[in-house]
Amino acid sequence: MQKFSLFFISLIIILGISYIDAFTRHDFPEDFLFGAATSAYQWEGAVDEDGRTPSVWDTFTHSDDKGNGDIACDGYHKYKEDVKLIAEMGLEAFRFSISWTRLIPNGRGPINPKGLRFYKNLIKELRSHGIEPHVTLHHYDFPQSLEDEYGGWINRKIIEDFTAFADVCFREFGDDVKFWTTIDEANVFAIGGYSQGIVGPGHCTSTKSVKCSTGNSSTEPYIVGHNLLLAHASASKLYRLKYKTKQRGSVGLSIFSHGLTPYTNSKDDEIATERAKDFFCGWMLKPLVSGDYPEVMKRNVGLRLPVFTEQESEQVKGSSDFVGIIHYTTVYVTNSKPTPSLLPNDSNFFTDTGFEIIFTGNASVSSWKSVPWGFESVLEYVKQSYNNPPIYVLENGLPLEHDTTLQDSERVEYIQDYIGAMLNAIKNGSDTRGYFVWSVIDLFELLAGYETSFGLYFVNFSDPGLKRSPKLSASWYTGFLNGTIDVVPQDILQLESNFSASSSL
Template sequence: MGASSLRQSLLLRLALLLFLAEHGVLGRNYSRDDFPSDFVFGAGTSAYQYEGAVDEDGRKASIWDTFTHEGRAPHKSNGDVASDGYHKYKEDVKLMSDMGLEAYKFSISWSRLLPDGRGVINSKGLNYYNNVVNEIFNQGIKLHVTLYHGDLPQVLQDEYGGWLNKRIVDDFKEYANVCFREFGDRVSQWITFAEPNIMAMAGYDRGFFAPGRCSYPFGPNRCAAGNSTTEPYIVAHNVLLTHARVVELYRNTYQDNQGGQIGMNIYSMWYYPLTSSLLDFVATKRALDFLIGWYLHPLIFGDYPEIMKKNAGGRLPSFTQEQLELVKGSFDFISLNHYTSSFVSDNSNNSQLSQRDYIADKFVEIRGLRNGTETKGLPTKLLTDPLGLLRMLEHIKENYENPSVYIEENGYGLGAADILADTDRINYLSVYIGSVLDAMRNGVKVKGYFVWSFVDLFEVLSGYNSCFGLYRVDFDDEERTRSPKLSAYWYSNFLKKNIEVIDFEGIAAGEKFF
């Protein structure tokens, strides 16, 4: 370790000592030992946000490549290099091992493995993912692998409209089969889709995620094509049918031999009624049905929530009896991405609702908090509300038959010049982990918790203007140098059950913290 790096490490560790002296080891009285031994703590990334190398070794374009290169993303940046994980994965796995990470969640790029969406496997892409999987597996770190994190091969979007067409079911099933066959002997958990509720809404109703489809009056200056009144529902329906077919494939062909589990990931946000009125209370329940019930109702009960069927009417596709039986129960666990909470007020008397899309069908207005002041829309800075996560987990337990749940994204974004002494992030993570423990003590079957993200990434909402990583990535450096933040030290000590946070003799000897 060089002199400057050693000094930086010393200063960060001293900052951690002072922080813990002020707030306690975790800001509350719990430790890793309070969680079961088979509970997993991890961190995550996703392919387009992490890998870079978008035109190397046979990879072809995804819809996110096209979307960002056309300048349609709100932040006008792209993931061409991102964190350069394609070239730096060995270094990153070493950091995971040194930290004591128990599990790692990442996604596979469909267009790197099957560049044409189906057919011939890209041997270099296959080698890359085998190398990644082996590197992680050999360190004793559990693999949680997402098949789809928004990056559809552009060729399938061009050929038949991607998720708007039922042909996608067979193509995705072929892609999933390759993944199960090639990597499944080392994968603990498979996640079919990451945040398909946000994918449908942001990609096909508001148009600020790839492929950027929407219609007037919901985004007339943003989208060249789309239909916000119907496409979000069509996409979600095709995702559910695809998910069910893939789960069927996995269970019938691979699960017994490989011993893994399979589920779906959903974006969650807790909602509070803005006032004590009955209308706002009912609106809050309606907002939850539209956000998570959209997927959980079919997976648990075999059909969409009644309020969705009532408000969307014929624009919401229906399941055949065969499809209903296939979708119902097609999971071993539910995976949640959860960050924040918002307030809801009833909006059912809005005269402008004659123009109907997915958001209007909810008849609610979502309000967030910024600096303690109510603001329309989602909060621009994450609202720290660990009680919201507890209530979300209890809501799922009470309304959806208490399935096994993993929290597979939870994190705190700071500015582009993300400081290494990120005490705000430590505060955030510690209270949210505490809520997970509270939920488990209340009978919720939570099986794991993952920090978003392991290293700084290309963020789909903010590009490189907001950083979530436990490790800082210097995006101005061609080498994409990694540096541990205070939160990385804190998380490592929690995982390793350390009581003494700093070993000054070790620092003096030039030893690594991990």
């Protein structure tokens, strides 16, 4: 029976979207937003220009050989060109983040006038083209100065500093920005940065296979997760008290969510999958709804899991106007034995969970598989488990090897499949209100450097001018948004034929 279950799941993956009906842009609600995304460190470059100071990502990326964002796509100087590309694609919204150290170089205190002017100009440029800015405040790149001073997110002092940073952003940009995401994929930032040590600031308990200069994988991810929630709630409260009446915007928190499905049809794997959902998603979402962590986390993590005071619980509960979902692929979950909470020095986030993840491809970014039904299941899960909050899909896309090919047919198929799955979820009652392709152009990728890319536009990183060239996916997205492409197979084949005849680098 288990073999049959695996075969059936594999068959669904191979068939892709065969269960999804044809659709058009007009099948979505009129006010639904389609856009694309980027982030400051991955796009802007200009790492030490005009008063910007280092973030933890500068420090972290300079410690390995995957490259860095010193120049990246040079969006700092080429933002007008990129906004023009965004407008020509017909995008309705653009998601970007604000570099804390470009705006407030010391992490707190005086505002950098040149950094302030850059973001005002970027937002003005977007608005002049009718593009809705979606702004993220923290996309991994908090100030190195605060990390050095008091440990950054492992210290509650950061809540005050983050709220002050948010206050500046709300005050200076809020008349033109109606959508604010406080923290980008809060769960994965805490896990990757403080349990695994694979993203900045690179904290973990060192093992034979992973070396970190500092950290404690058994405690820090939970401390950081707690402080992220409190900082989000603090910024959200500030916005509601000080700005919302006039600016009429909304503030949300984003999480990373794999689709999660049992590896076998055994009861143990089914229970492990529910536990995985609590650890990955419920860790952040349950406090936003009920003011406390999932019970299974309390049991497995024990005293290492921080406790909300009554006041904190009330402040966190209901603090998100929307939930940002970042989703790329689906993984299998199989049961394993959790490490008892009485042995904290031998624990980390994954040993606490009592499950293991098996990728549908393998763990490398370049082999993520298209599993649209898994995306639909994520939206359905959030709807059913967390009171159907408004959702913005803030990142979704397919990584491919970064080379000179512009005919990214595989990405086109992926995007249309996932948009179709999202439409199914909406028809089934999910309050999903927006979708952002990651990414608008090829970027410096946080895990893969310049080896793989997600862009709708190709960036020639060997060219001093960093020339941008449209890929097939940009043409498809444009056609879908302006209504000249319906999602049916023959239209895709025709698009490929037309693109092949006209494209060149």
